[in-house]
């Protein structure tokens with residue numbers, strides 16, 4: 001028995017259930033597995049690629065916009081799509097571009113995102129152009145302007161997050177049309193999907209199930225199809 005394994009046994013650190021060679025760093029509630037970082041990353045990579053292939057999310061000639069929220073999921077997605085294209089696991093002629101949307105108020109997701117530097121690094125490494133768009137340049141107003149407009153009419157109780165959400169979805173379509181995107185990829189994962197289902201049920205909004213799954217069946221004029229490669233993670 002190797003020294004590391006012996007130390008782990010003495011310290012009672014569980015080993016990775018996949019490789020059995022390294023100590024586990026992560027407990028996956030959905031499967032009950034304990035994984036080392038190597039096996040965790042490998043399993044995420046495999047699942048995302050499996051989802052892309054099974055649902056034919058990306059094909060020849062696609063121009064895919066990657067929506068970067070700054071969270072770990074969107075960064076992982078950008079990294080994986082760049083890597084898959086380089087390896088030829090998705091067609092090499094697929095055009096990838098990444099973008100973020102700055103809502104323009106201090107509570108916006110954009111300001112919570114601390115990893116612009118990392119996005120720049122990925123952008124250079126995988127040759128994926130990256131740009132930040134602001135609500136102001138897209139709509140001529142910020143989300144705060146919209147909120148104050150609504151609130152000043154009195155009695156309209158709309159949460160900032162709702163305004164951001166609605167405007168962000170509209171902004172994505174506008175950006176998509178400007179860039180000639182055929183698809184927009186987001187980092188939504190299984191947790192997000194579970195949340196969506198629960199919210200839809202709670203608010204009795206069953207039409208919104210059209211948004212569910214790795215390839216939502218929503219087809220409207222001017223709507224750029226969304227794909228969610230990590231949705232089975």
Ligand SMILES: [Zn+2]
Nearest residue numbers: 016019036039
């Ligand atoms: Zn392992």
